[in-house]
Amino acid sequence: MKYGVVLLRVQYWSLSINTGIAPMYLSEISPVSLRGLCGTFNQLCITFGVLMSTVIGLEQVLGTQQHWQYALGFPVVMVAWQLFSLSFCPESPRFLLINRESEEEARKALIWLRGTSDVIDEIQEMIAEREKAKSIKKFTVSDLFHSPELRSPLIICLMMHLSQQLSGINAVIYYSTSIFMSADLSENQAQIATLIVGAVNVCMTFVSALMMDRLGRRTLHLFGLSGLFIASYVLALGQIYNQYSSGSHTWIGYICVVAVVVYIIAFASGPGAIPWFFTAELFAQGPRPAAVSAGVLVNWSANFSVGLAYPFLQEKINAFSFIPFIIFLGIFWAFTLFKVPETKGKTIDEITALFKTDNYDRGYRPIINEDED
Template sequence: MAFLCAPGLTFFLTYSIFSAVLGMLQFGYNTGVINAPEKNIENFMKDVYKDRYGEDISEEFIQQLYSVAVSIFAIGGMLGGFSGGWMANRFGRKGGLLLNNVLGIAGACLMGFTKVSHSYEMLFLGRFIIGVNCGLNTSLVPMYISEIAPLNLRGGLGTVNQLAVTVGLLLSQVLGIEQILGTNEGWPILLGLAICPAILQLILLPVCPESPRYLLITKQWEEEARKALRRLRASGSVEEDIEEMRAEERAQQSESHISTMELICSPTLRPPLIIGIVMQLSQQFSGINAVFYYSTSLFMSSGLTEESAKFATIGIGAIMVVMTLVSIPLMDRTGRRTLHLYGLGGMFIFSIFITISFLIKEMIDWMSYLSVVATLGFVVFFAVGPGSIPWMITAELFSQGPRPSAMAIAVLVNWMANFVVGIGFPSMKTALENYTFLPFSVFLAIFWIFTYKKVPETKNKTFEEILALFRHNNGRSMLNCTNSLEPQSMNSGIEHAALMVSEEKTQHDSPASERFLEGGRSTHQGRSAASAPHHPRQPPPVCPSSGP
């Protein structure tokens, strides 16, 4: 990763990034930790139910209870992600992260003491609270990292978030094998280990400075911002950064903030909003979280032993880490739309192979291994495309004015879809049996067609050029317009915001309104990303999905 050798990556900046990114490791860990000990947790629930009511619980009801334990995490994430912007502005980026660790510790303790208390309701509550913690992390961590990083590192450091998620996912899967903590006695410790990233961040983060952009633009504390920058840059010369932030502040003042309702009702902003929403659905309804949450039981149903299934699940985590590293240089070289099409297409093909392996596993003994290979291939193509590109494209479709509202809607849709998959997959698996992945295949085909027909390429395009793709479409396929505009260099240090923010508010019905407001990118609001004024357009830092 070339950005690791880039100028500006000082020791103290690296320390600050590591301290913050522990929040994303927490998110990845809690996404995957519920997978391996599924049978152990179900046995615990059966014992509690029998002790309480004196009768055995039905298999259908135990599946419903387990799916609640899985999916209530997404409900918490929805709440946390949606309130991240408010918390960042109220307490600061660093302050919000520190306070959020209280939730992380509380949730981990509740999950860790579930068996001692002999109450599966405590597990539900713990999963909900840790979900709120992770939802806040997915908003606060990328925001903090992008605001402390120098301009030349912001794009590369956006991938550090996704990398931390995949490392957390792999760690949870390794610790969940039977030889370590995947036992009837060890699973509460496995879930309770979520306390470690929270405590470590509480120890490391206080030494780090608050975001200089927050100090200067939100709080108007210029001297404090200068001190923070001197520490992060290991240099006394910070005038360029200060002027950069002043330019952002002026740009922020020149571009009006767009509320959620104004965004939904705007005829100009509605097409990119629809694309952003469908892109989020393509990530969650691809079936990836069915794999993350239930891969162990899926592999067992395909004919593997429980131990082999857990090792295959570890393979999924390892593949995610490797492919995240591989996809970093591809992101800017190949283009977002192209990679997303490759990703969805590959996932569609391997989802068909998964269904085939389920159908003929009784006839051919080695077919269970095909299901493992097909699932690994499914994950590879997810990492190539739908893993991070929906967030990147959603952020790039909007200028700074409407972006906070657009990203808030994207967060809500993403976590809601995550919840639907988490709560519905066990019932779907029971009803469809060997055809479990067929609905995901259908969704993948639909999303591929939508992406091919409607989604523009945003790589190296300014907001003006992206808006032109929508405004001058005139009924033609978006594909025909995708490459019609070459990247243009900006005439000033501040990018032109291209979504006609103020005219929308005063001239809703005026088709002749072709003027573009000048504005730059400013500080984060909600899940939006901050970027500094510059000549070549840098993509906004990307928040990872609620499915890694």
């Protein structure tokens, strides 16, 4: 038991590290025109992993008393594959040139990634960022709060992560099976419905990846938050009506099932993926690792808080337990509308320039014209 607890802690530490490093690495190696697509593929793989876990956990597969240990051990196969495939991946060219000051290694990595030797423009952009970074000291998380130019993007970064977890996504996922059963579905049918919801999550995350560099991060995040707000409102009304009305109302259950599906679609369209790679887009190479660390800390802390608080809310206020999420979603939608800039098609220099102190002194609002490029 003691060793099991230790292994579980190591697993969570590893997961926390990877959820920060993977989107940062993808953001650094991808070209500007495909940065949103590559960043969203991180979330796509996560949703696909969740779907596969749901499939493996079905009673018809490995979700039985005799075979559960095989389901638990299956991730070892994927870990081995990742370790093997990562050995062929190059180091981030941006890291090599800016942090290690090795232009030749960065050029080789960039040529391997792009499949062409015409990488001079990207190399020059990295060199310019490196020259600026030389006059700036090393960054820690506390430095992010002290610098006016970094404090604003940090607040945006943390709010984006909070909008993901305080949207109630974990509560909806945990509660989905019981919602489906309230629509007079059997336990087995409810599990199949949950599996379908997982498939919808994967499909919509893929669609979001394709649209990320066309519609933009801010637009998709606003769209996703709007859908989450509406779906949460319908879920709350359905649960409240079901609690206070007499008799059984199967049609309420079906409405709640539809609301859950809409909720997953809205989450996958923006809030599920954007916060992870958006942080890496808002910061230059120097403060980026510290900012990503802060974002991961806030994301997982919010995840833990929701997981800890929601059962208590459900016990105390029952059908009203979705109301706090509705309030949070309204706040995050307004914040995104008025404070979050669009980063689609912009270089790191162009994005960080949005947060220069003189811009804020003039009452700058980061709602920029997407056609400027």
